[in-house]
Structures are given as structure tokens and as C-alpha cells.
Amino acid sequence: MTTLTSALYHAAFYADMVLTVGSACVVAFSKNIVRSAFSLLLTFVGVAGLYGFLEADFLVATQLLIYVGGILVLLLFAVMLTHRISNIKASNETSFSALAALAATGIFLVLVEVGTKTHWDVKGGPLGESTRPIGLLLMGDYLLPFEVAAMILLAALIGAAYLARNAIRK
């Protein structure tokens, strides 16, 4: 690997980190909920990038497809369903900011402390192409959780539909 590619690689990595954290900051601090929502998209993409750097190719795809394509869309729908369009800008107030800041800072510091001070037994290496093993695992060792997860999803869908239907009827 050349130095240039290596430098680009590094640059990309750190840019991705900055993107992820930065967009998350926007999500957290933005006064506009729509902006928060769209920043969340960037965060998800950033995380997907990080997955890429972690050589988890299947997860990159999953992240992009489900989060970006599914959850985020749901959130946007929610934003729109719960706010009149004209009122969008003023709809994202904060409360207990100090408390929130305290809690967030505290937990951040703890996590950083733990993450950095701990001596991690780093012994793994690149795992290679992941799609096939994951598929095998899901159909093998993890079949039961997989099926349970499927049931939960089904239940959640029915429940969500039921809740929403009730709400609409009212």
C-alpha cells in the first residue's frame, strides 16, 4: 500500500469519525427537528462508514438499508405527522439542558475513561468476507434468536398498526 493511499485512507477514516460525531452533535443540539432528522441520516451513514473500516461489509449494507432506508423514513414521517408543516421550526425545544449536559458529560467521561484506560486484549484479525458466515450462523447456531426476532418484528408490526389505527380512529 502506498503512502498516498495510506494517507487518503487515514484521511477518510478520520473524516468519517468527524462526520459521525459532528452530525450526531447536530442531531443533539439542533433547534430544528427536521434538521436533526436529516443530520441523523449523516450519522447513520458515518456509522456505516465505520463499519466499512471494520471490514463488516454486510453490516454496512444493513445499516444503510434499514436505518437510512427504514427507520429514518419512519422518523421523518413521525415528525411530519406530529407537526403542522408551518410550525416545524419552533417545534424542537429543549428542557433540563443542564441536567442533560451533566448526564451526558458524565457518561461520556466514564466511557472514555473505560475505553482508553482498559487494556484490551487485541488478538483478532480481519474476518474476511462476512455475508456468507453470517447467513450460515443465522440459519445455524442463531436460528432460535433469529426466529424469535422475527416473531418480535411481526408482533411489533401488528402492535404498531393497532396503536396507530386506534389513534387514527380517535
Added chain:
Amino acid sequence: MSHILSLITFIPLLGMLVILCLPRHQKDWIRFVSVFSTALPLALSISLFLDFENGSKGMQFVENCDWIRIPDYKLRIQYKLGVDGVSMPLVLLTGILSFLAVFASWETTKGVKAYFALLLLLETGMMGVFCSLDFFLFYVFWEVMLLPMYFLIGIWGGPRKEYAAIKFFLYTLFGSVLLLLAMLAFYFHAKENPNVLDPMDAFDLVRLADANVRLTFTGLFWQVVFVAMFIGFAIKVPVFPFHTWLPDAHVEAPTAISVILAGVLLKMGVYGLLRLSLPILPEAAAWFAPFMAALGLINIVYGALVAMAQTDLKKMVAYSSVSHMGFCLVGMAANTEAAMMGAAFQMFTHGLTSAMLFLLVGVIYDRAHHRVIKDFGGLAFQMPVYTGITTLAFMASLGLPGLCNFVSEALVLLGSFDAYRTTTIISATGIIFGAGYFLWCFQRVFMGPAKERYSMMPDVNGRELFTLVPLGALVVFLGVWPRAMLDTMTVSLKNVQDAVASATRGG
């Protein structure tokens, strides 16, 4: 081994469980279950009466198995049932009166389910007391019977029901404690003298009455035990001065419960004396006999005089019970064949007549809603059948020949005269006073001009007749042919009498 006594005892309990499972608004079903589960013991006790072997000295229809057994403490409590000539008539009496009590309470409206359930539990307790041959078992049934009685008076009673129920309960409990102490005395006596009496047998009433065993119960200690037991039973009889719970309980209790109370519960005291005190502690009994005669005398005369002063019809009948039960005491104290027979027969006859009297009082109370003697008058016009039956009951109670009470009271007097002349003569005045209060009451309630306010009073209805007529028929039948009952008692009583008589001679 025949299980007839267990059946008699526990069928009512079964009926109670069935009733508890029925929904509360199914009143007819509850009543029918009650009828059925009292009719069955009645039928069984009639068959008991018919199968009873008159000449036999020992217990009959015995059932026996260990109930509680703690070998380390040498403690054994048996489930031992059996009847002899003393208890069999009382089992029959309980069967009859419980059956009739169900009909007498037919029109109870308040808490039907609980009422009949308690009534059936009461029957189990009473039957158990009369059937058990183990002191501990006897005691258990004695207490079992107490609780339903408390609730039956305390919930379904008259205006002062709480007072009466608590008084009854505490008084009887006080007696039970003394009984418990006496029971323990036997147990610890056996532990100290295992060569005379195996502690494992210390609660076995048949074993305790054994000639060899009872001979060791001598001296001051056993006299104290006797007195303790006597007080325990005297409260039930009730003996002056422990009688004051009786008028209150009777007056407040509903009709059917008064019937049971007078008809069966009072007999338990006398039965206890005949089953426990006299045969087991004959020496102390012989020592105590004069006191017992004196107390019986007081009961007869005092009860009759106080009855004469009563203004409440039911209270008068209650005090007449006090008076009549005195004859049992005098008879037992005299301890001659005739007197003992009289005392035992008096239990049965008084059970019949007092039950009749309380049923009759209930009839009139249902109609007039009061029981003040002087406010009645001329009822013979409106209620001729009722008047006729009341005449029968009153006449039976005041000891008219041809009716059963005469036989028992005459036997007591005939038998006691030799032993206690003055006492007997004064007791006999009780029959004058008895005539006095009953006839005075009859005059004020039934005779005289008809009163306007009672002009619409209906005569006895079919249900009431159904409860009264069997009793009346028995009263007449046993008055005309007392041997039907007396022959069953005679041998068993002779055993008791011999025990005390030999102790009297020995002392």
C-alpha cells in the same frame, strides 16, 4: 366394624361442605341439602335405636383407630366412637331435633347459606360429643359445637344477640378450660403411674372407667378434679348459680336454635356427668353427691319460682328448663336405679318437651312479634289447634301422667326419696310451682275474652305442624309406653350406679 356412628356424625359436615359450594342465592337448594343431610343421620340414628342390643353391658357400634400418636410423649389420641344406653337416646334426640330445626328455620331469610351451614356443623359437633369415647375427641367436639352456636345466636338472634352470644361463648369456654385441666390431670396421672394406666390409654373413656383404674383416683386431688369437671358441665346443664347465660341465650336465639339449645345442649352437661364424672371418679362423686342434690334442689325450686315471675314467655320457658334440669341432678345424686333412670330419661323427655315449648313460642312470636305474656289473651279463639298443642306441651312439662315428663320426674322422686328425704320432698314442690307458672301463663295467654288486635292471627300452618306433631306424638307415646326408651338405658345406667354405689360403700 360398623361405621354408622361416623356416618351419623359426619354426614352433616358433608352437607355443610356441599352448602358452602352452592351459590348463595340458591336458597331452595340449600334448604333441601340441609333437609337431606339431617334426615340421613336421623334415619341412621333410628336404625341405631332399632339395632341396639338392650341387654349388653358394654359399648356398641364401636369404631376405633389412632388419631394422633406421639410415642415419645406416650401420647395417643384415638378416634374412638361408640354408644351405650346413656348416649344412644341422646344421639336419637339430636337426630330428631336437628331435623326438625331445619324445618323450624325454613323461613330464615337472612344469610340462608351461612345459617344452614352452621346448623349442620352444630349437628356434627353435638353428635360427636355423644358418640366419642375418647376424652380428647370429646373435648374437640365439645368445642366444635360451641363456635356455630356462637354465630347462630350472635348473627341471627334478637335485639341483644351480641351480648347473649358472647356471654354464652365465654361462659362455656370457661367451663371447657376446666374440662381441659381435668383431661390433663388424667394424662399426667397416667404418666406417673404407668403400671396402673398406660399413658397411651389416658384419654380412653372406657379404659378410665375400668374398675382397676378408677380405684386409683382417690383423695383430695381427684375431688378437686371432680369439682372442676362438675363446674365445666354444670355451666352447660345449667346449674345454679351458673345458669344466667341460659335465659339470655334462649331469649335472643332464633327459634330453631333455642330448640337445639334446650333440647340438646343442656343435655350435654348431664351427659358429661353420666359419661365422665360419675363412672370415672365415683369416689369423688359419692363425696360430692349431697352438694349435687342440694344444687339440684335449688335448681328445681329456684328455677320454678323465677319462672313464675317472668313477663317474657320465652324467658319463662327458659327458666322452666333450669327447673326441670334440676331433676337430673337430684336423680344422679341419689344414685338409685330408679333415680338414675329418671335422670337419664328426663334428659330425653325434657329434650322433647322443651323443644316443643320453644317451637310454640316461636310460632306465636312469628305472628305477634312480641312475647309479653300479659299482652296476650283469648288466643284460644283464633288458634284452636295451636292452643291444643300448647296444652299438650304445657301439660307434659308440668308432669301430667300419660305424658313422658311425668315418668321421668316420678322416677327421680321415687328413687331419691330413700337417699335424700327432705330434698326429695322439697323438690316435689317443684311440680306445684310448675303447674303454677304454666297454668298462670296459659290463663293469661289463651283464656279470657278474645282481643281485637289478635283477631287476624292465623293458626299454625303445615310446616309448623310438621315440626310439632312428631314431638307431640313422641311425648304421648313415651308417656304411655316409657319402656320403649327405658329398656335401652337400664343396663348401662346400672353400671354407672354400681360404680358410685360401691364407692359409697367403700367410703
Added chain:
Amino acid sequence: MLESVVWPWLILLLPLAAFVTHTLCGAMKWKLPHKGDWLSTGAIGAGAVLSTFLFADMVSRGEPNFRQTWSVDWLSILWKGDDGQLHTRFALPMGFLVDNITVIMLVVVTWVSTLVHVFSMGYMHDDPRYGRFFSYLSIFSFSMIWLVLSDNLFGLMIGWELVGLSSYLLIGFWFEKPAAAAACKKAFITNRVGDLGMLIGILMLLSMTLRPILDDTSLPIEQKNPLSYENVFRVVSAGSYEVKSGDVFPISFLTVAGIFLFFGAVGKSAQFPLHVWLPDAMEGPTPVSALIHAATMVAAGVYMVTRCYRLFTPDALLFIAYTGGFTAIFAATIAVTANDIKKVLAYSTVSQLGFMVLGLGCWGYSAGFFHLWTHAFFKALLFLGSGAVIHALHSQDMREMGGLRHKLPITFVCMLIATCAISGFPPLSGFWSKDQILGAVLTFAMEHPQHALLPIFGFCGAALTAFYMFRLIFLTFCGKPRDPHKYEHAHPDQWDVITAPLAVLAILTLFSAGGTLSGERWFGDFVNEEQVLGPREEAPGGGERHRWHVQRTVLFPSGALVEEAQPLDDQNPLVALHAEGREEARKEHEHTEHKAHTWAMVLSVCVAVGGALVSYFTYMVPFFSPQVWATRLLWLYDGMVNKWWIDELYDRWVIQPLLLLNDFLKSFDEDWVDGFVNMTAQFTVHFSDYSGWVDNTYVDGLVNGTADTIVSSARAMRSIQTGNIKQYLAAAVIGLTVVVVLYNVIL
């Protein structure tokens, strides 16, 4: 044929069957034709026919001592011997004894009862409870026949009480009248007082007879009855009435027992002082008065004394004689001033019963019973006659009567016959019986001059009887009607069910004593002590009559020694002494008796005629003015009118104190006996209140303090619970942080 026990059975059970039928039909609301009067009348009528047959059979035998017995084992005290057999300790069998006096009583009871039944068909015809009346009459007949037939004292007592019940029911037949309601109760209770005495007497006899019977297993069941007349007489006569080991009863014990037994008769036969119920019993319907309170039931006492004659020692008989004699004159004085026609007859009955008892007490065994026999007919006739008068006039007050002989000729004639009989005019039945009594009394008094009071009672009583009875006749039937209005409306006599029984009774009154001296002998032969009860045995308990007198008056003037039982056998010098004296004494006695009877006959006719004449001169010819004599003898008059204040005396000294005692005992029971119980309860409650306070304040205070602290701190902490999810979240996160930090810091 007549020896069969079927006939007494039938006589006894027919009325019972009638009663049961009546009761059943009444209970079932079935209507009997004619309300069932034919049933009762037929039953007792059949009984009358049967008793007449028995009577005729007995007379035709010529052998007076006639005896039938039959018994059923009614009540036995059994026990199992060591041989495993059931033995009878003693038994109380119920049995019949049909002998001379039983048959006489049966005839009296059934005939009078039949005639009263017939009379009632007319007299009670309009009563709404007509059928019930007949059923009561039937139960009475049954009870009375039972009483008469019974062969033992216990059975006698049963019949005794049952007639008391019937009397109660019949006196209270018109229970709507308060006076009747009170009277029936009074009758029953007064009788009960007498019965108590009798019961005690029976108990005393029992204690003598029971002991030898108990352990003797060889005795047959009939002899196991300690109370059969036979056994009682045997034991008493044999003098071997041991009670407890060697404890021989003294004579005085038997005397006391006899007096107690006689108390029953005092009650039932209305002797002083228990006579008070009989006049009040007149509140019952008149046929009842005739049947029960004149002819039959009240005679039961006399019957009992006759039946148990052997049990009465001379001392007891003396007591009986004085009671009877006093009653005879005492009641007669009251009858003199009574204005109610039935009251006069009631007191007359008391007085006549007194005569019977007096006769019996003075050793006139057959005399007293003879009077019972004749009295039953003429007194029943008098009562039924008065009933006829009342029925015609609707009044009982003699002051409203007078001159009724024109309207009621049949009644008048019949009543006149009865009045002559009761007054003792020869040759009517009453004369013979009364003469016998007075003869016996006079004999007794001549032999025992210290008892001279007794013939004075007797003859004065007889004179008064003639006086008041003729007063009744004169006031009712003679003179002018004093209440013309009532007189006009009176129903005249005709031959119907009311007058026919009167005529029958009048015939019986005329001829029941035989009408001649030989007739009198007939009865005396038929019912005499030795014939009925057997010869007296020579023993102190029932000692032979003349020997008693010899012993008491000749050998032992003080009488004290006789109190101890003497072993009387041939070795006893007393017996030898006495055997000589006996022949002598008997001769002397017969002489005295003859003399006394002659005198008695003369005297009794004199007093009867005298009494009647005085009455005539007082009420028919106004020679003596009753008013004047009443004011002259004010104290006497006062006493007579007020019945000598006996009722008031009882009320003041017995009933009121008893009621006071009852009330006192009631309050004693409530305030003291029950008060003590309640006080114990109160004390317990107070004590528990106190310990409850301690418990609440100190013990529970600790517990509650803890709880209170928790509650208040919880309340303080509740403000943390804002319900805001975000705060919870922040708190959780901060908490987690703090925990981790602390964990790191501490370790």
C-alpha cells in the same frame, strides 16, 4: 263370662276411643254428625250397661268378695346379674283390680256420667264448642274409670292427675270468662298441692315396701311392684317394713305417711283447708258440676281413703275424722247464706264429702263409702235440677227465682226428692247412709269421750244441711216469683233430654239404698272392710281395730309405748293379755254400736226435721226474719257470707308472699347472680381497657413510631417522583456514572 278382663277393658277404653276420635276429627276438621255427641254418650252408655252387668253378676254370686286382676308390665327397672340374665329390680306394672268397691264406683261413674251426657245434649245444645264438650267428658270418664280400676297407688295417682286435667279443661270450658279461666287454674293448682301430699305419702310407703323387694330375685313380677295395693297392705300389715339395715319404721312414720296420703283426698275431695277450689269450679258448665264436682271426681278422695284404708293408723284416722267433721260443718255454714244456687250446692257437696270422710275417720268403713254411693245420685240430681232451672231461667241467683214449681213441675218434684234425701228423711237413700255415718261417729265418741266434738260436728252439720237445702227449695220453687219478668220468660218443663235424666236419678235416689233396713244391711255386707281388704292381721302397722283400742285405751293409756314396734308373737305377754281382753272388748263394742245406731237414727231424723222446719218458718212463713237474725248474729253472718275469709287468707298469706318472693328472686337472679357474671365481665373489660392503653401507648407506640418515620420520609421523597421520564433517565445515567466513579475511586 263376666270374670273376663275384657269388660273392664271395654269400660275403660270406650270413652278413650271416643276422645281420640273427637280429637282426631277436630284436628282434621272432619265434621261428625251431631258433632259426635252420640259417640261419647254411646261409649259411656255401653260402659254403664257393662258395669251394671258386672254389678248384677257380683250381687247374684252372693259372695261379696269378688276380685279380678290383670296387669301389664309397664315400667321395670332391670339389671343384668352376674349370671348374664336380666332381672327385674322392681316394676311398676299397670293393672286392674276389680273388686266390690271398684264395681260400686264403676256403676256410680258410668251411670251418672251417662245421665250427664244425655242432659248435656239438651243443656249445651247451643254452645259453639258442643263437640269439644263431649270429648272432654269422654276423657274425664276415661280418667275416672282408670283411677277406679287401677290396682296400685302409682296408677291411682296417674288417674288422679288425669281427672285433675279433665276437671281443668271442663271448668275452663268457657275460657273466655275470666272467672272460669281463674277457676280452672285454681282448681288444678289446689289439687296439685293435695297431690304433692299424696306423692309424699306414696314415697314414704315406697320406702317401706321397696327394700324387701329389690334384691329378692325369686319374686314373681306381680310382687315386684312396690306400690300395688296388695304389696303395700301386705308389707304394712306384716310390720316388716325395713328401710335400711335393721331400721324398722315406727308407727308414727306410717301415721305420717297416711296423713300425707290423705292430703291427696283433701285436695281432690275439697276438704278444709283445700276446699277453696270447688265453689269456684262452679264456673264450669252445670253438667260438669254435676258429674265431676258432685258425684264422681270429688268422691275420688273418699274412694282412695276407702281403698287404702289399711294404711291409715288410728292416729291418722283421727286426723281424717277431724278434717272431715270440721269440713262438714264449716262448709254447711257457708252454704246457709249463699245466694247462687250452684254455690249452695257446691258448699253442700263440700259438706257432704266432709261427712263421708268423717264417717271413714270414725271407723265407719262401709258408712262413708255408702254415703258416696247415695250422694252421687242425689247430688247429681240436685246439680242437674239446678241446671234445668238455670237453663229455663238464665240466672243462677236464687233472689231472682221463686214460685218456679208451677213452671218446672218435673224438676221441682225431682229436686224435692233429692233434698229430702240429702237432708236425711227416711226412707230415702240419704237417710240410710247418713244414719250409718252418724252411727259410726256416735259409736266412736261413746268409746272415746274425749272426741265428743265429732258427733257434734256431725249432727249440727246434718241440721244445717236440712236447713239450707230446704231454703234452696223454698227460695227457688215456692212462694211468689221475685223476678216476674224472668219468671214469665222461663221455658216450662217438658219431657226431653233435660228432664229424663232427672227422673232416672230421682228413681235412683229413692231406691239406691234399698229403701229399707235390709237394704242398708245389703250394702254393709257387700262393702265391708274385712270383705274387701281381707281380715286385719295382728300386727302393729295395721293392727286389728279393736285390739288397737284395747292397746291404746286399756293397756297403754298413755299410748306412748305403742310408738315402738312391738314384736307381737305368742311369746309376747302383751298378746296374751290382749287376747283375753279382745273378746270382752268386742262384745262391749257391739253393744255400744247398737246403742249408738239407735240413738243416731232418732237424732238424725230429729235434726233433719228440725232443720227443715226452721227453714220453713224462716222462708215460707215469715216467723223468723233472716235479716233480723243476720244483724243479731252479725259476726257469724259476716263470716258465712265471706266464706270465713279463707280465700282472702290464702291470697294474703300464700299467694301474695309467693308472688313477692318470685319477684324478689327474679331481681335477685338478674341483679345479683347475673350481676356478678356481668361484673366479672365488666372488670375484665376495664382491665383489658387499661392494658390496652398501655399497649397502645408504649408497646404499639414503638411500632407506630417506626411506621410513622417511614411514612413521613416517604412523603418527603415523593416529591422526587416527578413522573417526568427524562428526569428519571438523567438520574439513572448520572447514578450509573457516580457508581462507576465511586467504584473506581474506592478500589
Added chain:
Amino acid sequence: MSLLDAYPLQHYLLVSAALFALGIFTLVARKNAVAMLMGVELILNSANLNFVAFSRYTVGNFSGHLFAIFVILLAAAEAAVALGIVIGIFQNYGDVDADALDGLKG
């Protein structure tokens, strides 16, 4: 080449911590329920990142991946249900202000 030395595990953990903290902040500070849901998503992503990172660096197999997949799956479910609830709240209260929902206030 080995990138393990180039990008130490701590980098990922730092990013993850930052995302977690920001998620917490969003959850606590935002009044809007939808915004709070976004905070939840941030937290879930941070967790996922950790799973995958640890799977890559320390465990050496795919278990972390699988957990991440399940979490994503649950996140989807959660999002759906939560949105239903949010809409329900909105319909009932006319607002989605989480502060107003203090029915459990003591």
C-alpha cells in the same frame, strides 16, 4: 497490511462514547418525543459500533455482527411501535411534549 495498529480500538470506542453521550443528551434534553426517539437511535448505533468493533478486535468471530443485526432489527421494531405510541399520544394530548406526560408524578 494490518490496520489494527493503524486504527486502535480506542478510536472506535471514542466515537461510540461520543454517540452514546449525545444520545443521552438528546433523550434527556429534548421535549419532543420524536427527537427523543432519535436519541435512542444514536444510543443504539453507539452500541452497535461497539459490538462490531469488539468483534473485529478482540473476539475474532462474527458474534458481534450478529448482535448488531439483532439490535438493528429490534431498533426497527422499536421505531415502529414507538412511532405508533407517539402518534397515539399526539392524538390524545394534541402534543408530543414528553414533559407534559407526568401521569406517574408522586
